[in-house]
Structure formats: C-alpha cells, structure tokens
Amino acid sequence: MTASKAADAPLAMEPGSARLMVTLAVMLSAIMVLLDMTIANVSLPHMMGALGVTSEQVTWVLTSYSMAEAICIPLASYLSLKFGVRRLLLVSVAGFITTSALCGQADTLTEMVTFRIMQGAFGASVIPLSQSIMVQIYPKEERGKAMALFSVGVLLGPILGPTVGGLITENMDWRWIFYVNVPVGFLCLALLYFFVHLDGKGKATVDWPLVFGMAIGIGLLQMVLERGNQDDWFASNTILFATVISAIAWVFFLTRSFRTKGDIAPMWLLKDRNLALSCIVMTGFSMGMFGIVQLQPMMLEQLLNYPVEITGFMMAPRGLTSAIVLLSLSRIIDRLDPRMLIVAGLILNGIGSFLMMRYSLDIDMFWVLMPSIVQGAGMGLVFAPLSQLAYATLAPNQAVGGAVIFNLCRTLGGSFGISIVNTYFSQIQQKEWNALGGGLTPDNPLVQQYAATQGTSVTNPDFIANLTSMLQQQSTLLAFVYTFGFIMVSYFVLIPLLALFKRVKKGEPPAADKA
CATH class of the missing domain: 1.20.5 (Single alpha-helices involved in coiled-coils or other helix-helix interfaces)
Known part of the structure; x- marks a missing residue:
C-alpha cells in the first residue's frame, strides 16, 4: 500500500476529555447510520400506499440501501488516504443528512430508491472510519475498552431500528423515520468538526x-x-x-x-491470521444475529398478532442488554482473555436460540423477553472481544483497511443470514404444511372425532376454514422453531475457530510493526 509517512505513523493519542468527546461523536454517527439499516422495515406497508407500489416493489427501499452500503464500504480505505479521515467523515455525515431529508420528500419509488442508494453510499464510510478512529485514539492496552464502547453503537443501531421505526410510524408519519436523521446528523457534524482532528492522508492510487x-x-x-x-x-x-x-x-x-x-478494498490484509479469523467468525455470527432479528418480529406480528408498536418494544431488550453488558465490561475487558469472552457469548446466544425452540402459540411476554435478554448478553460478549482480536496484530496505519474488511464481513454476513434464514423458513413451512395436512382428510377418524367435539361435521365450510387456519398456524410455528434450532447450531460451530487465534501478549507490538 502506498502512503505517506504521515499516514504510516501511529496517530497521537487524544487526552482524556478530548478522547471522550471523540468517542461520543463517532458512536453517535455510527448509531445514526446503523439505525437506518432496519428502521424502515416496519414502515414498508405505509410506504406502499404513499408511493403507489406493490409489496414486492417496496422491498427495493431496503435492498437499494444495503447494496450501496456494501459496495461503498471497501472504498473507505482509499478515500481516507485521498481526502483524510476527518474530511471524509464530515462529507459522509453531511451527505447522509441531505439524502435522508430527500428520502423523506420522495413521492415515487424511483425517487425513493435513488435517494436510498445515495444515503447508503454516504453512510458506508462512517462505520469503518468510526471504528478505525476508536482503534487509533485509544492506547493498545485499552483497545478492548474502545471496542466495547464502539460495539454499543454497532449492536444498538440495527436492533433498535424496528423499535424506533415502529414508534415514529405509529405516532407521527413514516417520512419522519428519515427526517429524524437531520437534527441528529447536525449534532454529529458539530461534534465531529470540533473534536475529531485525525488526518491520515497519504498517497493513494x-x-x-x-x-x-x-x-x-x-x-x-x-x-x-x-x-x-x-x-x-x-x-x-x-x-x-x-x-x-x-x-x-x-x-x-x-x-x-x-x-x-492496493488501497481500495485491501483484502490482502486477510493474510493476517487474526483479522481473517475475526472476519469469518463475524460473518457467521452476523448471519445468526440478523436472522433472529428478522424472524422474531415476523413471529410476533404474523403468528401471535402483536401490534407493530408492541413488537418494536419487545425487540428492544436484546439491544439494551448488550449495551449494559458492554458498558459493565469496558473497564476490565482488557484484563480478560477475549477468546473466552467470545466462547461465553456464543454459548449464551445458542442457549437463547434453544429457549426460542420451546415456543408455542400460548407463550406470554416473559417467554419472548427472556431469550432476547440472554442473547443480548451474548452479543455484547462477542462483538467487542472479536473486534479487539481483529486489530491485535495489525499495524496502526492498517486500522482503516482492517475496519473496512471487518465491517464488510459484518454487512455481508447479515445479508447472508437474512437470505438463508428466509429460505430455510419457507422450505420448512411448506414441508410441515404437507406433512401435517396429509392426514387431515374427511375419512380420518380423528378429524371426524374433532368435528364432533365442535358440534359440526367434516363437510361444514366453517369447520374446514377453521382447520385450514390451524394447519397454517401450526406449520408456521414449526418452521419458526426449526429455524431457531438451525441458528443455534450456527453459533456452536463457530466455537472451535477460537482456538486458532493468535494471542498477543500485553505490550507486544503487532507483527506488522516488528516487520
């Protein structure tokens, strides 16, 4: 990678008070961008009427944002060398604010998709730049604390997106899910302008x-x-x-x-064993996490008939628990073995998924919240230590490139997870429909006996409709249960990979530095 000496040299650590303000600035910016990954999910039915589109067409509001973000994330390493970290971050946030306002003004699907692409493109650099800034402003012995604080935003954003989106949509108007970024974005701009002074410019081609x-x-x-x-x-x-x-x-x-x-999408950094393993684990973990976040609202709304607003509230404890765990660990995380924390986190996520396999149509709110809280604690134990290991053996001038690859894997892992989970769920639902429905024939004595207990006959149209509805409910419930089990297994298969990480001793410089 070609870069100037200024860009190669480790950046000076900020003093305590200034570092706190930089942390606040980059965390708030990251939360704002990550929130928009999922904030529009619950508002799609409202957009359909306003934009005059079908349920299939309106999904491009989500697809366009994620595609633009995934494509532009790898460009952050090059752009930060070309224009500097501070300037690129300011332009990215300013562009995100502007395109958010334009999304709120959109009257057609074409306008909305165009502005969402621009919004995703501007927001793409914010996450890797924010994470790389946290890596650079904290000394190596406090790297775990830095990643714990940053992970609060990474986890809160996408998990609380449906909650915030549901509240805004139900009490205001769906357009405000985009307008809300304007005042928050200006606060981010002010904090970034006054407190972030990292340059990182260098020669790039x-x-x-x-x-x-x-x-x-x-x-x-x-x-x-x-x-x-x-x-x-x-x-x-x-x-x-x-x-x-x-x-x-x-x-x-x-x-x-x-x-x-080269400087653009430096995938060659995956030669570093810790970064490569971190990216693999992050991809697998994101698949499970985003799969759960996708499935649970579907189950609450479609199967248990929860209102959108209540569904949003039921999703919140997962993110809040992870934030509490991360903040509690932030002071001592650098004294703990990150690999053991990740193992504990994966086990907790597996246990939470196992508890969700016990769901029935009669569960109360406690059974919805308890697995979410267990998983939230596990998420907090995975994200920060995994980020800590990812950067442990990278040189300071490779922080932006490492953050680019790590966050690209997080984004692609989420997309893989949602896609795989939806496909598996659909196939299991159809399979269970056929298996359960195969025995529901008029000449089945059990069906006749059930009809008799209901005071009707097997040929009664109302009885047939009721039986069909029950079949739909039970096959859908089984699909949810089996998919939660599939996600549980995906967490446990990641645990053996933790033995392959290289543990850097305290005070030991990264291999890249020694070279």
Whole structure:
C-alpha cells in the first residue's frame, strides 16, 4: 500500500476529555447510520400506499440501501488516504443528512430508491472510519475498552431500528423515520468538526479494474441475497445469471487485491491470521444475529398478532442488554482473555436460540423477553472481544483497511443470514404444511372425532376454514422453531475457530510493526 509517512505513523493519542468527546461523536454517527439499516422495515406497508407500489416493489427501499452500503464500504480505505479521515467523515455525515431529508420528500419509488442508494453510499464510510478512529485514539492496552464502547453503537443501531421505526410510524408519519436523521446528523457534524482532528492522508492510487470488479461482485451478490428467496433462487434466470457474474467478479477482485496490495478494498490484509479469523467468525455470527432479528418480529406480528408498536418494544431488550453488558465490561475487558469472552457469548446466544425452540402459540411476554435478554448478553460478549482480536496484530496505519474488511464481513454476513434464514423458513413451512395436512382428510377418524367435539361435521365450510387456519398456524410455528434450532447450531460451530487465534501478549507490538 502506498502512503505517506504521515499516514504510516501511529496517530497521537487524544487526552482524556478530548478522547471522550471523540468517542461520543463517532458512536453517535455510527448509531445514526446503523439505525437506518432496519428502521424502515416496519414502515414498508405505509410506504406502499404513499408511493403507489406493490409489496414486492417496496422491498427495493431496503435492498437499494444495503447494496450501496456494501459496495461503498471497501472504498473507505482509499478515500481516507485521498481526502483524510476527518474530511471524509464530515462529507459522509453531511451527505447522509441531505439524502435522508430527500428520502423523506420522495413521492415515487424511483425517487425513493435513488435517494436510498445515495444515503447508503454516504453512510458506508462512517462505520469503518468510526471504528478505525476508536482503534487509533485509544492506547493498545485499552483497545478492548474502545471496542466495547464502539460495539454499543454497532449492536444498538440495527436492533433498535424496528423499535424506533415502529414508534415514529405509529405516532407521527413514516417520512419522519428519515427526517429524524437531520437534527441528529447536525449534532454529529458539530461534534465531529470540533473534536475529531485525525488526518491520515497519504498517497493513494485508483485501480479502476479492481473498483469495477468489486462493485459488480458485491452489488450483484447483495441483489442475489436480497431477491433470491422471493424469486425462487436459481429457477429465476436473472438470479442464476447474477450469481455467475458475481462469482467471476469476486474471483477477479480478490486475486487482484492480493496481487497489487492496493488501497481500495485491501483484502490482502486477510493474510493476517487474526483479522481473517475475526472476519469469518463475524460473518457467521452476523448471519445468526440478523436472522433472529428478522424472524422474531415476523413471529410476533404474523403468528401471535402483536401490534407493530408492541413488537418494536419487545425487540428492544436484546439491544439494551448488550449495551449494559458492554458498558459493565469496558473497564476490565482488557484484563480478560477475549477468546473466552467470545466462547461465553456464543454459548449464551445458542442457549437463547434453544429457549426460542420451546415456543408455542400460548407463550406470554416473559417467554419472548427472556431469550432476547440472554442473547443480548451474548452479543455484547462477542462483538467487542472479536473486534479487539481483529486489530491485535495489525499495524496502526492498517486500522482503516482492517475496519473496512471487518465491517464488510459484518454487512455481508447479515445479508447472508437474512437470505438463508428466509429460505430455510419457507422450505420448512411448506414441508410441515404437507406433512401435517396429509392426514387431515374427511375419512380420518380423528378429524371426524374433532368435528364432533365442535358440534359440526367434516363437510361444514366453517369447520374446514377453521382447520385450514390451524394447519397454517401450526406449520408456521414449526418452521419458526426449526429455524431457531438451525441458528443455534450456527453459533456452536463457530466455537472451535477460537482456538486458532493468535494471542498477543500485553505490550507486544503487532507483527506488522516488528516487520
């Protein structure tokens, strides 16, 4: 990677009070951007009427944002060298504010998708830049504390998105889920302008073939993951074609990055064992976490008939618990073995998923909240130590590049998780519908006996409709239960990978520094 000496040198640590304000500035900015990943989920039905689109078309409001974010995240390392960390962060937040206001003004789907793409593009750099700033302003012996504080925002944002979105939509208007970013964004801009002074500029070159390969590979992969289940995967020629082109583009993109060691999307940093393993674990963990966050509101609203606002409140304890755990651990986390914390976190997430396998149609709020709290505690124990390990063996000048790759894996992991979970859920639901429905025939003595207890006959249209409704409920419930079990297994299979991490002794410089 070509960079100036100024960019290569470790940045000076901020004094205590200034560091606190920088932490507040970057955390608030990260929460604002991450909140918009999920804040629009519960508002889609309201947007359909206002924009005059179908339920299938309105999902592009979500897809366009995630695609733009995933494509632009890898550019942050290059752009920070080209324009400087501070300037890029200010421009990104200012652009995010502007495009958020434009999203609120949109009257057609074309306008909304265009502005959401721009919003995702501007917001993409905020997360890796914020995380890299936290890595650089805290001394190495406080790296765990820095990642614990930053992880509060990473976890609170997407998890509380449905809660905030539900409250705003029910009590104000769906357009305010975008307008709310304006006052919050201006506060972020002020804090960043006055307290963040990191430069990090250096000489950087544009590798256009790599940029095009990256954009095509990541963009088409996001589209495949977002639309695959809805379009019946490879039964759709569009999905099949996009998958093939995406695979070719990814091979080209990765090969060229490792060969040229350029500044854009520095995938070559994955030669670092800790960063590579952290990215694998983060991808797998994000798959489970975002899968759960996707499934639980569906179950509460569609199966248990919870109102949107109550569903949002029921999702909040997961994020709040993770924040409490992270803040409680922040003072002592640097004295603990991060690998053991991650193992404990994965086990807690697995236990929470196991408890969700015990769900029935008669569960009360306690049974909804308890697994969420257990999982929230586990999430807090995974995110911060995993981030700590990811940067443990990287040189300071590689912080932005490492953050870019780490956050790209988090974003793609979430997309993979939602896609896989939705596909698995749909297949299990259909399978259980067929299995349960196969015995519900008029000549089945048990069906006749049940009809008799209801004071009716098996040919009564009302009885048939009631039986069909019960079949739908039970097959859907079983699909949720089996999918929660699938997610539970996905957490446990990650645990053996923790033994492969290299533990850096206290005070030992990163391998890159020694080299």
